[in-house]
Amino acid sequence: MNDFMTPQETARRASAAVDAAVGAGRDLGLTVTDARVLHDLFSVVVHLAPSPVVARIPVVLPPGTDLDALAHRQRAELDVTRWLAAQGTPVIPPSPLVPREPVRRDGFSMTFWQFVEEDRGREPDYAANAESVAKLHAAMRGYPGRLSFLSAAEPQTLAEDLARLDGRPDLIDPSDLDRARREWRVLEPLVSSRTAFEKAFPGIGIQPIHGDSPPANIFSGADGDLYSDFELVTLGPVEWDLAALGPEIESAYDRGARRNGVRELDGDVLRFVNAVGMLRAIAALALAPQLPVLVEYLGPAVDQWRTTPFAGGMAD
Structure with a gap:
């Protein structure tokens, strides 16, 4: 059975996710002129530059995934990380520049996070x-x-x-x-x-x-x-x-x-x-x-x- 997505199809999926994130970010009042993909596997993670905001858009999901159920899970993540950040725990927090809620657009449900510069010279320990x-x-x-x-x-x-x-x-x-x-x-x-x-x-x-x-x-x-x-x-x-x-x-x-x-x-x-x-x-x-x-x-x-x-x- 040859139903595997081609590289061209996965590239189009990532592009659609980026377009949805850019559109959603602009609707929320963010300035986005230089969106840059940081990661693309189960989710597309995109820096909505020059705004210090990162959008994470899940793109590999079981067939028939209920976006309401996905949004419920995303709300739990946003709430836990907001709470941990308030306690002083070092987490990547939700972006303070947009409402801390999942945003649905073009068939995607996405969340928005504070952009943090990565130390690319370090190997994980x-x-x-x-x-x-x-x-x-x-x-x-x-x-x-x-x-x-x-x-x-x-x-x-x-x-x-x-x-x-x-x-x-x-x-x-x-x-x-x-x-x-x-x-x-x-x-x-x-x-x-x-x-x-x-x-x-x-x-x-x-x-x-x-x-x-x-x-x-x-x-x-x-x-x-x-x-x-x-x-x-x-x-x-x-x-x-x-x-x-x-x-x-x-x-x-x-x-x-x-x-x-x-x-x-x-x-x-x-x-x-x-x-x-x-x-x-x-x-x-x-x-x-x-x-x-x-x-x-x-x-x-x-x-x-x-x-x-x-x-x-x-x-x-």
């Missing part, structure tokens, strides 16, 4: 980042807003993406897909129900967490590191934010946890979140027709998953 994430978790414990339990796992979307992979041997071997579906039947109840999770893991606290691998989402600003990309902010165990990053990163987090007064990682919960994280990588293959590079990006994750215990050992 993921161990140091993981230590820092413990401090972020300590700060997030006080967030007063309402968040859903493990919405970052996107259980409905995950199930639908696995279904879309049926009959797609070009994306995943049928035997691998069968295993993934069987694993999801084991793991889904603990993802979808806080009560079931707390019964399976008694004494493991639930709190607001970043939701999307924060050690990999720390922005190297010219004036210091900033936490960024809270698109999947959620309630959950802190282990979720360290899923699939390996023992070295887990140990680094524990050092930060001891220093910042949060609990260290629990091995049983890590096995659970690692297993769910692997399934999310498998399910993401369903988005490869929209983003063909995913086949290459996710190949190593699929190979690693094949070597792991079934459902992370949760079925034992």
Whole structure:
């Protein structure tokens, strides 16, 4: 089946997102004469220069994505980052130059952020980042807003993406897909129900967490590191934010946890979140027709998953 977007089609998609962001920014009173794409993968991120504003426009989404539901998630991100910034936590904050609300235009739902100059000469130090994430978790414990339990796992979307992979041997071997579906039947109840999770893991606290691998989402600003990309902010165990990053990163987090007064990682919960994280990588293959590079990006994750215990050992 050859339904993969061509480079020309993905370029047109990015151009349409930029045009929508420029138009929305101008409607909001921003001066935009030199828009510049900073990043283009799952989202198009564009600096609306010369205004110190960055628009982020999600462009790779499951078919039939409800833009109202997307906007709800974007509002949570805007509120959490606004609150963290007000507490003095180093985050990339929403832009103060426009209303802190998602904006819909031309079929896109976008958010607007303060432009921060990047220190492009620095290589990420993921161990140091993981230590820092413990401090972020300590700060997030006080967030007063309402968040859903493990919405970052996107259980409905995950199930639908696995279904879309049926009959797609070009994306995943049928035997691998069968295993993934069987694993999801084991793991889904603990993802979808806080009560079931707390019964399976008694004494493991639930709190607001970043939701999307924060050690990999720390922005190297010219004036210091900033936490960024809270698109999947959620309630959950802190282990979720360290899923699939390996023992070295887990140990680094524990050092930060001891220093910042949060609990260290629990091995049983890590096995659970690692297993769910692997399934999310498998399910993401369903988005490869929209983003063909995913086949290459996710190949190593699929190979690693094949070597792991079934459902992370949760079925034992």
